[in-house]
Amino acid sequence: xxALETDYLVIGSGIAGLNFALLAAAHGKVxxxxxxxxxxxxxxxxxxxxxxxxxxxxxxxxxxxxxxxAGDGLCDREVVELCVHDGPNQVQRLLDLGVRLDRDAxxxxxxxxxxxxxxxxxxxxxxxxxxxxxxxxxxAVESHPNITILEEHIGVDLLSMAKYGGDPACFGAYVLDxxxxxxxxxxARATVLASGGTxxxxxxxxxxxxxxxxxxAMAYRLGATCGDLEFTQFHPTVLYxxxxxxxxxxxxxRGEGGVLxxxxxxxxxxxxxxxxxxxxxDIVARAIDNELKKSGADSVFLDMTALDPEFxxxxxxxxxxxxxxxxxxxxxxxxxxxxxxxxxxxxxxxxVDGATTxxxxxxxxxxxxxxxxxxxxxxxxxxxxGMVFSHRAAAAVREIERHAPSQIQPWSSGxxxxxxxxxxxxxxxxxxRRFMWSYVGIVRSxxxxxxxxxxxxxxxxxxxxxxxxxxxxxxxxELRNLALVAHLMIECARRRKESRGIHFSLDYPEKLPExxxxxxxxxxxxxxx
Ligand code: SIN
Numbered sequence: 001x002x003a004l005e006t007d008y009l010v011i012g013s014g015i016a017g018l019n020f021a022l023l024a025a026a027h028g029k030v031x032x033x034x035x036x037x038x039x040x041x042x043x044x045x046x047x048x049x050x051x052x053x054x055x056x057x058x059x060x061x062x063x064x065x066x067x068x069x070a071g072d073g074l075c076d077r078e079v080v081e082l083c084v085h086d087g088p089n090q091v092q093r094l095l096d097l098g099v100r101l102d103r104d105a106x107x108x109x110x111x112x113x114x115x116x117x118x119x120x121x122x123x124x125x126x127x128x129x130x131x132x133x134x135x136x137x138x139x140a141v142e143s144h145p146n147i148t149i150l151e152e153h154i155g156v157d158l159l160s161m162a163k164y165g166g167d168p169a170c171f172g173a174y175v176l177d178x179x180x181x182x183x184x185x186x187x188a189r190a191t192v193l194a195s196g197g198t199x200x201x202x203x204x205x206x207x208x209x210x211x212x213x214x215x216x217a218m219a220y221r222l223g224a225t226c227g228d229l230e231f232t233q234f235h236p237t238v239l240y241x242x243x244x245x246x247x248x249x250x251x252x253x254r255g256e257g258g259v260l261x262x263x264x265x266x267x268x269x270x271x272x273x274x275x276x277x278x279x280x281x282d283i284v285a286r287a288i289d290n291e292l293k294k295s296g297a298d299s300v301f302l303d304m305t306a307l308d309p310e311f312x313x314x315x316x317x318x319x320x321x322x323x324x325x326x327x328x329x330x331x332x333x334x335x336x337x338x339x340x341x342x343x344x345x346x347x348x349x350x351x352v353d354g355a356t357t358x359x360x361x362x363x364x365x366x367x368x369x370x371x372x373x374x375x376x377x378x379x380x381x382x383x384x385x386g387m388v389f390s391h392r393a394a395a396a397v398r399e400i401e402r403h404a405p406s407q408i409q410p411w412s413s414g415x416x417x418x419x420x421x422x423x424x425x426x427x428x429x430x431x432x433r434r435f436m437w438s439y440v441g442i443v444r445s446x447x448x449x450x451x452x453x454x455x456x457x458x459x460x461x462x463x464x465x466x467x468x469x470x471x472x473x474x475x476x477x478e479l480r481n482l483a484l485v486a487h488l489m490i491e492c493a494r495r496r497k498e499s500r501g502i503h504f505s506l507d508y509p510e511k512l513p514e515x516x517x518x519x520x521x522x523x524x525x526x527x528x529x
Contacts, residue, residue: 003184004031006148007029008028010033011155011173012367013041014043015134016366024397025144025147040208043383045131046129047319048124049123049124049129049252050380050383051063054091055120070373071375071378072376073511074374074501074515078371079370080371086388101129102126113256114254115251117379127250153184154178155214159187166403171187176477190360196215199341200482201232202341214481216481217484218481219358220528224348226369227347228346228369228492233377235340236281237335241336249302252315253319254302257304258303258304261301261302269287288300289339289441299336323335341437347366349517350369350370350389353389360400362397366386368389369517417469418470422475429475435451436486460526460527463529467480467529488526
């Protein structure tokens with residue numbers, strides 16, 4: 001059995017994990033594990049950009065207010081302030097790392113606008129900003145002598161001193177090497193979850209396949225406090241096409257003047273919000289959902305035809321080409337779009353340095369609940385958050401002491417045998433994702449949530465049996481995590497007796513006077529397996 005020792009174990013290779021790795025490598029050895037290739041991340045798929053106050057007509061106070069308004073009373077003001085104030089520094093760091101960002105005719109950074117931003121403030125590289133950031137970070141990480149990347153490695157469970165009679169301090173993780181099937185033990189002074197979001201809990205999502213909530217599930221099983229998991233953000237505009245797979249149509253299109261229309265050409269968003277197509281995501285997603293339910297249509301349309309076609313092709317080359325390949329010329333016709341699960345605003349509770357409630361365990365990026373997003377994330381604040389908190393966490397772990405028992409138990413599969421029934425995993429996976437969309441989607445109710453709770457408990461019973469009887473595989477680990485995270489999302493949604501931000505309940509359509517986080521942990525929430 002392989003046992004590895006490092007200073008900092010990072011789980012995940014998106015913006016937060018890689019930026020942490022680079023900064024922490026200045027004072028220790030870093031091991032980054034990533035469950036497929038290092039570019040299989042939500043970051044790599046991000047189109048919009050990074051929000052930061054850079055324009056002369058913008059101000060920190062305006063960005064702070066836009067974030068607080070989108071968050072619908074649930075943001076932590078101190079966290080919002082520190083992120084917004086750090087924005088320009090983090091954009092400079094990206095430039096220093098060699099990230100290319102578009103510039104306007106005068107040579108200044110070109111600033112895009114997205115829903116619920118009152119100013120132009122989104123730096124971007126064409127419509128593939130995340131891919132460009134991932135490229136630059138990865139190239140720096142790959143050439144760093146203090147950083148090792150282990151591809152095709154997925155975390156199974158975190159290691160806890162509680163198993164050895166101590167407090168529950170985390171000292172690393174059991175990790176499955178997907179290529180050999182071996183479970184390795186990696187011990188570390190600090191373990192940093194940068195494992196991204198939970199989009200794959202839903203059948204329709206803008207996220208890549210890796211977004212199965214692994215970090216949140218592992219942290220919860222260890223006893224860390226998680227929260228606000230009812231706040232899944234649904235992006236209003238994901239391409240609707242039988243052969244499209246998952247493809248985001250960036251909010252930046254509406255920022256440049258794109259208008260949402262029904263099949264008959266009617267612009268409908270003005271009925272729902274004075275900001276029209278540029279209202280915040282929760283409002284736009286709910287409005288589209290409502291219109292689709294009323295009409296029975298398959299999609300609405302995003303109309304870019306009023307814009308200069310050359311501008312559209314130049315500003316959104318990736319989206320233009322993708323649509324053209326499917327026979328949709330966005331300079332001449334509306335793009336068919338529907339809402340889909342996009343971003344997890346809740347996650348593992350952290351302080352302003354990314355520390356969770358468990359000693360030695362940190363969470364940064366989408367898997368964390370820092371307090372920045374509240375009940376609804378403002379567009380393009382997430383890459384910013386990834387940069388700000390990876391920076392803070394890297395500084396915080398510098399002096400952290402190593403916890404580890406003298407003798408570490410190697411991973412044991414007990415009497416588990418090789419599975420000959422992998423179809424069970426596939427069917428359970430499919431079922432969770434379908435009922436989560438129907439019962440814990442854009443519009444919720446007590447009855448729908450109750451049905452979802454009942455279904456997830458039955459499915460998790462089946463998964464438990466399967467997990468105990470058969471040797472673990474990557475698919476089984478992901479299913480176990482996905483089902484636990486779905487359970488936590490249902491439970492958080494059941495506990496919120498109001499409608500706020502992205503969480504809308506037919507039974508509690510009003511907002512309560514006081515905004516409160518939904519916190520959940522092993523002692524008062526669903527069982528760990
Ligand atoms: C988009 O380009 O619409 C996504 C940006 C984001 O989710 O922040």
